[in-house]
Amino acid sequence: MSATPRQSLIRRITETRAPAAAVLIRIAVGSVFLSEGIQKFLFPAEIGAGRFAKIGLPSPEILGPFVGAVEIACGSLVLLGLATRLAAVPLITIMLVAIASTKVPILVKRGFWAMAHESRTDWAMLLGALFLLIVGAGPLSLDARLARRGASRPPR
Template sequence: MTFLRSILATRAPAAVILIRLMVGAVFLSEGIQKFLFPGALGVGRFIKIGIPAPQVLAPFVGVVEIGCGSLILLGLLTRVASILLIIDMLVAIATTKVPVLMESGFWKMAHEARTDFAMLLGSVFLLIVGSGRWGFDATLAGHTGPNDG
């Protein structure tokens, strides 16, 4: 099996499309909103939370979220896109939720981080199982039958 086929290969159940649709749609939406509402969700938010070079990093993160969200929706390069989104979520949790934990405690942080943790775990799930049979990864890897995932 070639390296590319090993990245694309999937034995996931067909129902993985539900996780793909959730993760992909949320990241696509969040990425778009960084451009539609730059003061609240893009550069302005990055300035507020102290991210360095916010004029560069906010659009960069927006593009990553749009691109990776779209790839996950298509089931194309799902594992690669998932890695980038895992990094995105780890940085988001570290920069926005750890301060809440330190200032207001666990329960406040747990409430505010629920979507972040859901997206992180959804991305980890997709990294592990791949796109499932209803994605371009399965087609490119040659998985076409019902027993192929």
């Protein structure tokens, strides 16, 4: 008997082709986003809403805490290796907005090398999150554990 649509969706989200070493990418990406999210609440004037207002993002008093909460939630999921592919999507979006709103202006005003220097963490987080979206969390994750459990259950 074939899998239900729900089982099929869960399998697609949790399956992974990543090697065990993907845990290192999860630790890097997850810990940076978790830390940055927490700091948006600890230092809102410098990193959260105040920073968003300074760079011209709309509704910074709403957007700052919202982005902080997403970074905390998704960073935690990535660290656990739970719903990793789903968690990577908002993180990729955050990094694309960050690069467009803060690094492209540096490129225009100060040139490529200044932008390259200032954006190194942004690119590392963007590429790390893309990697996790493509290959999944790896065998040392809750996703892999869920996928194994689902594979061992007999179909209904």
